[in-house]
Amino acid sequence: MSISYLEKQQIFEIRMNRSSYLFGVNEKGTVQHLYWGEPVEAAECGFMLKGRHHSSFDAEIDREVEEFGGWGGSHYAEPSLKVEFGDGVRDLKLDYAGYELVKEDELIIKLIDVHYALRIDVHYKVFSEYDVIERFVRVHNDEALPVRIEQVMAAVWSVGGLPEYRMTHVAGRWAGEYQLRCNVLSEGKKTLESRRGFTGPHASPWFAIDDGRADETNGQVWFGALGWSGNWKIVAEKTIFGHVRIVGGINDFDSAFTLAPGETYTSPIFTGGFTSGGFGEMSRILHQYQYKYILPARQLRKVLYNSWEATTFDVTVEGQVELARQAAKIGVERFVVDDGWFGARNSDRAGLGDWQVNPKKFPNGLQELIEEVKGLGMEFGLWVEPESVNPDSDLYRQHPDWIYQFATREGTQLRNQYLLNLGLPEVKQFVLDFMTELLTAHDISFIKWDMNRTVTEPGSLPGSDPIWVKHAEHLYEIWAELREKFPKVEFETCAGGGGRIDLGILRYADQAWISDNTDARDRLAIQEGFSYAYSPSVMMCWVTESPNGFNGRSLSLSYRFHSSMMGGLGIGADIGQWSDAEMEEASHYVELYKEIRHIILEGNLYRLEPLGRSNVAAYQYVSRDGAEAVVFTFLQSQYFGSEERRIRLRGLEADALYETRLNDGDVVVLHGSTLMHVGFPLTLKGDYVSSLLRLKRKD
Known part of the structure; x- marks a missing residue:
C-alpha cells in the first residue's frame, strides 16, 4: 500500500x-x-x-x-x-x-x-x-x-x-x-x-x-x-x-x-x-x-499555421484563402485565423465583444473559408478573447455594467479594452452562449483563447463571493462545459503570451502559447525555463520572420525551425512572401517534424547543455520505448577559431547500437556507451547555427 x-x-x-x-x-x-x-x-x-x-x-x-x-x-x-x-x-x-x-x-x-x-x-x-x-x-x-x-x-x-x-x-x-x-x-x-x-x-x-x-x-x-x-x-x-x-x-x-x-x-x-x-x-x-x-487529451500537436503576423487586422476571405493554400503546400495540418474576423474589428480599438462574423470581410460567412481550408486537407481554427471588451462595441454599449469597475472611478483601459466581470452569472452565460453558437454553427477544430490584460478596478459580486476567485472558477466551468459539448475541439490557453499557464488551466487546455516573443534565440531561453515545470507536449512554438520584429535579429530558416520543433510546431510568418526555395526548405522541416514529433511530445527531455553555461545549448528527446532519440544543438557564436567539442548524450542503453544521422548526413553506427561517455562530435561553426541529430536503436 x-x-x-x-x-x-x-x-x-x-x-x-x-x-x-x-x-x-x-x-x-x-x-x-x-x-x-x-x-x-x-x-x-x-x-x-x-x-x-x-x-x-x-x-x-x-x-x-x-x-x-x-x-x-x-x-x-x-x-x-x-x-x-x-x-x-x-x-x-x-x-x-x-x-x-x-x-x-x-x-x-x-x-x-x-x-x-x-x-x-x-x-x-x-x-x-x-x-x-x-x-x-x-x-x-x-x-x-x-x-x-x-x-x-x-x-x-x-x-x-x-x-x-x-x-x-x-x-x-x-x-x-x-x-x-x-x-x-x-x-x-x-x-x-x-x-x-x-x-x-x-x-x-x-x-x-x-x-x-x-x-x-x-x-x-x-x-x-x-x-x-x-x-x-x-x-x-x-x-x-x-x-x-x-x-x-x-x-x-x-x-x-x-x-x-x-x-x-x-x-x-x-x-x-x-x-x-x-x-x-x-x-x-x-x-x-x-x-x-x-492534460485532458494526449493527441500529438498538429502542425499549425496562424495568420496574425501576415495580416494582423486586415482579414479578408480572399487573403486568408491564399495563405491557406500556401500553408497546405508546406504540409500544415491546421489553419488558424487570428484577431480581426469579427464585429467592427479593424484595429484593437473597436469590436472586441461583438462575436459575429464581419460581413464585409466574409460576405458569404465564415463557412466559405472553412470549406476551402478543409478542401486543402487542413483543420480550421479561430482566435477569440471572450473575457475582454472594447468601449467601442455593441456589447459594451448594451452592458456597461458587465465590466470590472468601481462606481466612483473611471475604469482603466489597457490595450483599449476593459475586462468583463466573469464572476457575474450573466457574463458567464453570455460567454458560454456565444462560444456554443460559434462552435455549433461552424466546423471548428481549434480555439486559441486569449486574454490580453490584467484585472483592474475589481468591483464586487452580489453576495459574499470573492471576486478574484469567481473569475477563475467560472473560467474553468466554461472550459469544462465547452469540452464536454465539443469533445473534438482542442483549446489553447494564451494570455498575452504565457500569462495563464499552470496546473489548473492545463486540466482543460490541450496546448499553451508560452510567449508572444517568437525570436528563435530568445525562445530557447523561454522554452528552457518553461521545461523545468511544464511539459513540452503543450508548448507551442512558431517559426516567424527574419529579421524578427522583437529585436531585429536575423536567423536562418533552419535555426528557426529547429528552435520551434522542440514543442508543438507552428508557423506564423507571412508565407505568401516566401521564395520557392524557402517554401521547399520549410516543407522539408515540416515533413521531418511529423516523423519525430512523437519523440518530442511523448518522450523524455534531457537538457544536455543548458543556456548560459557556454555558447552552446543542446536538448535531447528520447522516445518512451527508448528506441529513438533526437538532439537539437545550437551555437550562439564562434570564438577564436574552431575547437573540438563533444556533446554527451543521456538516456540511452549502454550496450545497444544506434544508427546516428546528423542533419542530412551519412548514417554512423555507435554504441550507447560511446554516445553517453565519449559524446558525439559537435561540428557547428559560425554564429547562430544549429543542427539536428537523429538516433535509432538497432534491435
Whole structure:
C-alpha cells in the first residue's frame, strides 16, 4: 500500500517508489510533519514526533512543521488557515480528529477546532510511480454563524535537515517569460505571487528546493506546482531553527470571504514531489505526471499555421484563402485565423465583444473559408478573447455594467479594452452562449483563447463571493462545459503570451502559447525555463520572420525551425512572401517534424547543455520505448577559431547500437556507451547555427 498508519507510533507513512513522506500526531494532538526524502523505515522515526521548546519567545517550535496549521495561539509562521468566527474570535486551534483511507492511494486527515464546529479535511492523493503527492483542503462550516475566511492555503510542504536551502523558480515579463532564477534562502520569507487576476507572466506557481549543490543530473530536489489560474501565492519561509516550509494557495490579498453555515470551501490542488536525480529528473517526473494525469487529451500537436503576423487586422476571405493554400503546400495540418474576423474589428480599438462574423470581410460567412481550408486537407481554427471588451462595441454599449469597475472611478483601459466581470452569472452565460453558437454553427477544430490584460478596478459580486476567485472558477466551468459539448475541439490557453499557464488551466487546455516573443534565440531561453515545470507536449512554438520584429535579429530558416520543433510546431510568418526555395526548405522541416514529433511530445527531455553555461545549448528527446532519440544543438557564436567539442548524450542503453544521422548526413553506427561517455562530435561553426541529430536503436 502507498499509505499506511503505524498506530503504535501514531505515524502516517506515504511510501512511494523512491521516497518516503512521514507525518504523525504528537502528544498535543497536533499533526506534525516528520520527514520527506529518500526511503526510510517509518517505525524507527517515532523519536521525531515531539514538541519542542526554546524559550518563552519560541515556546512551540514544533508548530513550525505542522502538516496544516491555523493562525492562533503561539503560531507565528505563514498560516495555512486564518479565520474569524461569528462571535469575533480570531483564534484557531485545530486538533487531530481522525483519518479516512479512501483508497490505498488517497488519505484524508480530519482536523477540528477545539471549540467551534469548523472542520478541515486535508486530502492527499499519491502517485507512487512519480513520487508525487497531490494535496488540497476542504473547510466545512458547521457553525450556526458565518465564518470569515481571511487566508486558506492548499497545502504546506516542509523540507528539513539541509545545511543550506536554495530555491529555484522562474520570473519574467511580457515577451520574456520563464527566466530561471535561483536564490539562497536565508531566514525570512520569499514570496512568489500574482495579484493581477490571472497566473501572470512575472512568476509561475512552481518551485524547487535543494541544498545548493544539485544540478541537472544529480542531487536531491523537492518541488511543487500549484494548480490555480487566478491570484495565487507561494511563500517559502526559513525559520531560525532550520526549517523551510512552503505554503501555497489562492492569494489572500483582497480575497477574504464568508463561509455561511453549512457551506464548504475547496482549495486548488498543490502538487509536491521529490527526486534524488537532479533538476533534469524533476522535470521529467513533472512532464510524465502531467501527460498521464493532468492534460485532458494526449493527441500529438498538429502542425499549425496562424495568420496574425501576415495580416494582423486586415482579414479578408480572399487573403486568408491564399495563405491557406500556401500553408497546405508546406504540409500544415491546421489553419488558424487570428484577431480581426469579427464585429467592427479593424484595429484593437473597436469590436472586441461583438462575436459575429464581419460581413464585409466574409460576405458569404465564415463557412466559405472553412470549406476551402478543409478542401486543402487542413483543420480550421479561430482566435477569440471572450473575457475582454472594447468601449467601442455593441456589447459594451448594451452592458456597461458587465465590466470590472468601481462606481466612483473611471475604469482603466489597457490595450483599449476593459475586462468583463466573469464572476457575474450573466457574463458567464453570455460567454458560454456565444462560444456554443460559434462552435455549433461552424466546423471548428481549434480555439486559441486569449486574454490580453490584467484585472483592474475589481468591483464586487452580489453576495459574499470573492471576486478574484469567481473569475477563475467560472473560467474553468466554461472550459469544462465547452469540452464536454465539443469533445473534438482542442483549446489553447494564451494570455498575452504565457500569462495563464499552470496546473489548473492545463486540466482543460490541450496546448499553451508560452510567449508572444517568437525570436528563435530568445525562445530557447523561454522554452528552457518553461521545461523545468511544464511539459513540452503543450508548448507551442512558431517559426516567424527574419529579421524578427522583437529585436531585429536575423536567423536562418533552419535555426528557426529547429528552435520551434522542440514543442508543438507552428508557423506564423507571412508565407505568401516566401521564395520557392524557402517554401521547399520549410516543407522539408515540416515533413521531418511529423516523423519525430512523437519523440518530442511523448518522450523524455534531457537538457544536455543548458543556456548560459557556454555558447552552446543542446536538448535531447528520447522516445518512451527508448528506441529513438533526437538532439537539437545550437551555437550562439564562434570564438577564436574552431575547437573540438563533444556533446554527451543521456538516456540511452549502454550496450545497444544506434544508427546516428546528423542533419542530412551519412548514417554512423555507435554504441550507447560511446554516445553517453565519449559524446558525439559537435561540428557547428559560425554564429547562430544549429543542427539536428537523429538516433535509432538497432534491435
